[in-house]
Amino acid sequence: xxxxxxxxxxxxxxLLDDTRQGKPEAFxxxxxxxxxxxxEAQLLGLEPxxxxxxxxDALVKTTGGPPLxxxxxxxxxxxxxxLEELTSQxxxxxxxxxxxxxxxxxxxxxxxxxx
Numbered sequence: 001x002x003x004x005x006x007x008x009x010x011x012x013x014x015l016l017d018d019t020r021q022g023k024p025e026a027f028x029x030x031x032x033x034x035x036x037x038x039x040e041a042q043l044l045g046l047e048p049x050x051x052x053x054x055x056x057d058a059l060v061k062t063t064g065g066p067p068l069x070x071x072x073x074x075x076x077x078x079x080x081x082x083l084e085e086l087t088s089q090x091x092x093x094x095x096x097x098x099x100x101x102x103x104x105x106x107x108x109x110x111x112x113x114x115x
Contacts, residue, residue, distance in 0.1 A: 005087035008037045009080035016076050022066045031060045049086045052096060055103040062110040075106040
């Protein structure tokens with residue numbers, strides 16, 4: 001998982017940069033990487049990682065694509081470094097906690113906007 005988590009984090013960073021430039025195909029690939037990594041983490045029993053990716057997957061679905069809201073951009077921005085942290089600290093750390101909180105805030109804002 002260590003190699004997969006590191007590569008997913010690197011790939012998500014590149015795709016996020018392209019998404020910020022308004023490329024919808026990059027957001028689709030971003031979504032796919034999150035979904036695939038979530039499945040792998042679940043299969044391996046890596047609950048903190050799977051939980052983080054589950055939240056990210058939910059945010060992807062509510063975001064729908066570029067342009068990203070500032071809060072969604074912040075949430076997706078911390079995701080790659082949190083994934084890298086989870087490869088060395090299976091239970092997570094400060095970056096993982098920040099990612100969970102930021103993604104949670106973005107999901108709440110998205111839910112409020114939809115209401």
